[in-house]
Amino acid sequence: MLAKFSPFWPVARTMRRVLRQSVVVTASAAMALSLGAGCRRPAGQQIVLTKDQEQQIAANVMAVPPATLQVKTDTKFEDKVVLLGYDIVGKPKKGGTFDLVMYFRVDQPIAGDWKVFVHFEAPGKRRTPFDHYGVNGLYPVGQWKKGEIIKDVVSIAVPSDWEATDAQILIGFFDWGLYNSTQGDRRLKVESPGGLSVDKDGRVLLATVPLDGGAAPGGAATEPTPVNLRQIAQVAEALKEVQIGKVAAPPVIDGKDDDAAWRGIVPLQIGHQPDSRPLNAAIAATAKLAWDDTNLYFTAHANDTDVRNTHAANDSTLWEGDVIELFMRLPGQDGKYMEVQIAPNGARFDALFTGPRQPKWEDASKHETGMEHKVTVDGDVNADGADTGFTVEAKIPWKGLGLTAAPAEGTVIEANMYRIDDKGTHDISHMGTWVPVGGDFHKLDGAGRLKLVAKGPEPTARPVVPMGAGH
Secondary structure (H helix, E strand, C coil), X not given: CCCCCCCCCCCCCHHHCCCCCCCEECHHHHHHHHHXXXXXXXXXXXXXXXXXXXXXXXXXXXCCCCCCCCXXXXXXXXXXXXXXXXEEECCCECCCEEEEEEEEEECCCCCCCEEEEEEEEECCCEEEECCECCHHHCCCHHHCCCCCEEEEEEEEEXXXXXXXXXXXXXXXXXXXXXXHHHCCCCECCEEECCCCEECCCCCEEEEEEECECCECCCCCECCCCCCCHHHHXXXXXXXXXXXXXXXXCCCCCCCCCCCHHHCCCXXXXXXECCCCCECCHXXXXXXXXXXXXXXXXXXXXXXXXXXXXXXXXXXXXXXXXXXXXXEEECCCCCCCEEEEEECCCCCEEEEEECECCECCHHHHCCCCCCCEEEEEEECCCCCCCCCCEEEEEEEEEHHHHCCCCCCCCCCEEEEEEEEECHHHCCCHHHEEECCCCCCCCCCCCCCEEEEEECCCCCCCCCCCCCCCCXX
């Protein structure tokens, strides 16, 4: 996580600041102090900036963000800082350099000795850190002021011997002072991902970038086989609206999908990662839905060689283990939406949100849908053994979803489905979705559409999604 160099610790606009000690040194002396202090800034040190350095700070502390950004986000780190978006300038290439330009809005000061961390990473294989204080070391995070927009430019030098054909860029904030003094690890928690993904270590995944050229193992030049994201997106778009047939006889809720009601229904594929890349088939899932005047029926099967979820209580943090999730927003609900989760241990989570992640899940989960559900596991939950997967089945009363009467034929429900694998909770490569919309599972704009019809479509062959290199 930590860069192996000692940054220069100048402080912006120091003549107007009151610090604990009234010591003034030159910029060159400041560097010597920083090195001599073992990568720590002397407590309360006051540094005089050159005019050029003050101009650099002024150019990177803004009143408003740029009108256009390559990627706009709203990623909130506690109540302190919001990542508004970022640009990637230059082409990521093995042996080359490109710039990551991030824009942060400061909502509250971050007291202490903090850094921004940037991890350039091939998951499980290699990580190159680009940790820094902000604005080329001239304006440390601990001095950012409420209301400022910070333009933070990070030059990323890609090693020429990078073996993978792509790399993830993950960011966050960590307490460098705590780490340097006690080896403690404290990071700003991500309160809202804003459409991005957050891994199990609390790092925000900005992007997975393909890399051109470079030296492959053995010294030969190589070009990556690109993932055809456009074609994947086209397939996802084609899958967005599906017809959900009405059943004359409801399925028996026993955790098996062998009832007549389920026969002939083409399963929906929970087979993409949230960023549109194909999900590993070993943990992929499928789902089916049906309806009648009383209930919505749902079943899903997930592949899994080690089925685990240790959260046995209903309405608890089931997403920290193996789980199937269904999000729904029905028409006429003024933006309200439902979240339903079923874990292989039989625990369930059902919640009513009145707006994006509002109220907090602890309060939203007080809503009871009146759902009935069952689970069957091909193996044993939370035990080492030869598992192959699990199946969930449920019926959810329409009245529990906010309707006062049976829905009419032609009703369209905005929805999405997810499968989280216990092996990598909050790791995007262990998350599956029906319609990829980014890392925020609560995002239903642009997600799937379930159209209620009198009779479901005839079975057809499902689209074949092209697989990228290494997936």
